[in-house]
Amino acid sequence: MTYTHSVDDVRCGLEAHDYLPDDGLATAIFLALELQRPLLLEGEPGVGKTEVAKTLARWTGGDLLRLQCYEGIDVTQAVYEWDYSRQLLHLRTAEATGRATGVDADELESELYSERFLVKRPLLQAIAYGQPPAPVLLIDEIDRADDEFEAFLLEVLSEYAITVPELGRFHADVPPIVVITSNRTRDVHDALKRRCLYHWVDHPDFDREVAIISRRTDGVSDAIIDQVASAVAQFRQLGLYKPPGVAESIDWASSLGRLGAAALDVETAEATIGAVLKYREDQQRVREYGLAKLLEADSNV
Amino acid sequence: MVEVDATHLDRIVAGFAAALRTAGLDVPVGSVVTFRQALGVVGLAAWHPVYWAGRATLVHRPEDTALFDDTFAAYWHDQLRPDVAMEMSEHELTMALDTGDDEAATPDDAEGTQEVDLVLRWSPTEVLRHKDFSLFTLEELVEAQTLMRQLKLATSVRPSRRQRRARHERGRLDIRHTVQRALRTEGEPLIRASTVQSEQPRRLILLIDVSGSMEPYARALLRFAHAAVVSRRRVEAFALGTRLTRITRELSSRDPDDAFAAATGAVEDWSGGTRLGPVLREFNDEWGVRGMARGAVVVVLSDGWDRGDPAVLAEQMQRLARVAHHVVWVNPLKATEGYEPLAAGMAAALPFVDRFIEGHNIASLEALVAAVAA
Numbered sequence: 001m002t003y004t005h006s007v008d009d010v011r012c013g014l015e016a017h018d019y020l021p022d023d024g025l026a027t028a029i030f031l032a033l034e035l036q037r038p039l040l041l042e043g044e045p046g047v048g049k050t051e052v053a054k055t056l057a058r059w060t061g062g063d064l065l066r067l068q069c070y071e072g073i074d075v076t077q078a079v080y081e082w083d084y085s086r087q088l089l090h091l092r093t094a095e096a097t098g099r100a101t102g103v104d105a106d107e108l109e110s111e112l113y114s115e116r117f118l119v120k121r122p123l124l125q126a127i128a129y130g131q132p133p134a135p136v137l138l139i140d141e142i143d144r145a146d147d148e149f150e151a152f153l154l155e156v157l158s159e160y161a162i163t164v165p166e167l168g169r170f171h172a173d174v175p176p177i178v179v180i181t182s183n184r185t186r187d188v189h190d191a192l193k194r195r196c197l198y199h200w201v202d203h204p205d206f207d208r209e210v211a212i213i214s215r216r217t218d219g220v221s222d223a224i225i226d227q228v229a230s231a232v233a234q235f236r237q238l239g240l241y242k243p244p245g246v247a248e249s250i251d252w253a254s255s256l257g258r259l260g261a262a263a264l265d266v267e268t269a270e271a272t273i274g275a276v277l278k279y280r281e282d283q284q285r286v287r288e289y290g291l292a293k294l295l296e297a298d299s300n301v
Numbered sequence: 302m303v304e305v306d307a308t309h310l311d312r313i314v315a316g317f318a319a320a321l322r323t324a325g326l327d328v329p330v331g332s333v334v335t336f337r338q339a340l341g342v343v344g345l346a347a348w349h350p351v352y353w354a355g356r357a358t359l360v361h362r363p364e365d366t367a368l369f370d371d372t373f374a375a376y377w378h379d380q381l382r383p384d385v386a387m388e389m390s391e392h393e394l395t396m397a398l399d400t401g402d403d404e405a406a407t408p409d410d411a412e413g414t415q416e417v418d419l420v421l422r423w424s425p426t427e428v429l430r431h432k433d434f435s436l437f438t439l440e441e442l443v444e445a446q447t448l449m450r451q452l453k454l455a456t457s458v459r460p461s462r463r464q465r466r467a468r469h470e471r472g473r474l475d476i477r478h479t480v481q482r483a484l485r486t487e488g489e490p491l492i493r494a495s496t497v498q499s500e501q502p503r504r505l506i507l508l509i510d511v512s513g514s515m516e517p518y519a520r521a522l523l524r525f526a527h528a529a530v531v532s533r534r535r536v537e538a539f540a541l542g543t544r545l546t547r548i549t550r551e552l553s554s555r556d557p558d559d560a561f562a563a564a565t566g567a568v569e570d571w572s573g574g575t576r577l578g579p580v581l582r583e584f585n586d587e588w589g590v591r592g593m594a595r596g597a598v599v600v601v602l603s604d605g606w607d608r609g610d611p612a613v614l615a616e617q618m619q620r621l622a623r624v625a626h627h628v629v630w631v632n633p634l635k636a637t638e639g640y641e642p643l644a645a646g647m648a649a650a651l652p653f654v655d656r657f658i659e660g661h662n663i664a665s666l667e668a669l670v671a672a673v674a675a
Binding site: 007023024027028030031034035037042070071072074076081082084085087088091092095112143183184185186187190193194195197198199200241281 | 329331332335338339342343349350353354356357358360361362363366461462463476477480481483484487488585586588590591592593616620
């Protein structure tokens with residue numbers, strides 16, 4: 001099953017859905033699709049890692065199955081759980097209708113552990129997914145989960161199979177497209193990295209950022225978009241605690257658009273700076289450097 | 302554009318992997334196989350896809366990118382020129398043999414370290430416990446290692462999101478297990494199960510100053526860090542010098558001498574100067590504030606001598622203190638009689654330190670163990 005024949009197909013496919021990947025990311029995605037390997041994306045928050053999975057789902061037409069990781073995530077939230085209250089209800093109904101005495105106890109029990117009472121969570125949903133197009137499984141912020149969960153994930157991703165003891169083994173007829181993201185608050189285990197294709201998502205260059213912002217905002221003038229992209233590019237050079245990502249650039253441009261600003265001058269920048277810089281120290285640093293100087297440089301770009 | 306047959310391509314790939322390993326990159330065989338598959342898909346027609354295929358399959362950390370780029374440029378430049386392609390393959394095979402030799406050499410090294418272990422000699426423990434690290438001989442350092450290993454480092458605990466089953470009926474009702482048990486008793490929920498919140502030990506982060514003034518202590522404390530890394534899972538270690546070096550991976554080797562050699566080898570500015578403020582900032586930006594130090598116990602091992610601007614150090618210590626659960630500063634000089642934290646860096650950092658303790662001998666490290674558990 002192929003979506004693409006070349007890296008360019010991937011780029012065009014994603015661009016058609018408003019995501020503009022660079023060469024490295026397009027190649028990594030192409031390889032992930034061709035070799036049926038999970039794709040591990042690392043990068044600063046706000047560079048558009050999660051967006052890759054969402055766009056892939058829109059492009060391939062597959063369902064997006066999202067598993068948000070957090071500390072202490074376990075099998076019942078990630079893979080499956082039995083619906084105990086319905087099982088109990090089933091048992092009581094059998095009792096009330098007198099069926100319980102009529103049928104064999106084994107039969108009643110095997111009824112209780114049928115797929116009917118199985119609540120599938122994202123991982124099992126992705127594996128047990130029957131028909132094409134393949135779903136896109138997004139495992140978001142894997143660095144928040146603990147080591148044990150990573151080890152479990154490795155097992156699932158190398159076999160594309162999950163065993164439910166009471167039911168048997170689920171095997172993916174259509175392997176899901178797997179995208180794993182990490183903010184790198186800790187290192188993902190080497191074994192998992194080996195299994196995956198890896199790409200470090202960087203901030204886009206000026207031209208790409210302008211293109212991204214204008215695709216993602218409505219009714220914002222090109223002049224403002226240019227100014228925003230240029231100011232943000234300079235913010236990233238100032239050594240801030242949290243250099244703004246593309247997500248912040250888009251937010252800033254949309255805020256300016258919503259305010260109906262004609263151009264980005266010092267007052268409007270001052271009023272809207274909270275959309276891009278979210279640390280008091282960072283705002284301080286930018287002010288010390290001089291907002292006027294930053295915006296002046298814009299016009300020269 | 303180059304036409305190569307499959308076996309030749311295998312050789313080129315293997316040669317490239319060997320070149321990367323020689324350059325110091327960790328390249329598992331599995332990744333090489335994936336890279337070979339990837340080349341089969343993207344082809345060798347152009348330089349670009351080959352490069353990005355390599356990046357996606359062989360590089361697993363952003364830090365390795367520069368090394369990869371250099372090796373790639375040197376190696377593929379020649380490979381993608383048709384006239385040298387055949388000639389080069391001979392050369393690659395030699396490289397592959399070279400790595401084989403390296404592996405064969407490792408057991409010898411291991412024997413060497415065993416010998417060191419054999420000359421273990423016991424001197425009165427009490428004397429060693431109170432002796433200043435700067436006066437240690439190499440043998441004493443080895444013995445101290447054994448003593449340090451006995452120090453059980455346990456950080457204080459914090460509530461975790463994970464629920465665990467309670468032995469007695471308390472906490473929250475666990476419907477899942479109650480019903481599961483009810484199924485055994487014909488649907489009658491006779492026994493009620495419950496869960497309580499479980500607890501997790503906090504992460505421990507060791508920041509070790511490796512500047513010239515700390516050299517004798519850094520040697521000893523690095524071994525302490527090794528004992529900590531090996532015995533527990535949630536420990537991270539960094540070396541602070543003129544730059545920041547993460548040494549957790551290097552210290553994770555079981556053998557203390559191997560680990561020590563690896564760690565000092567990884568720290569390029571071992572026994573150089575310190576820029577405590579900027580280096581702490583680097584730690585905060587790249588690791589600490591991003592998540593590693595959140596709710597963690599952070600131990601800084603340093604004498605606080607810093608030629609930089611104390612305001613920078615103060616700001617970074619404040620940032621660190623805001624996310625960390627506890628900041629412990631270990632200063633070997635504190636044991637010196639009449640010591641006052643007059644070094645500008647030390648004075649700037651102190652307001653943001655929860656515990657300030659000495660770290661000049663093993664007895665004081667025992668005090669550190671107690672501080673970490675608080």
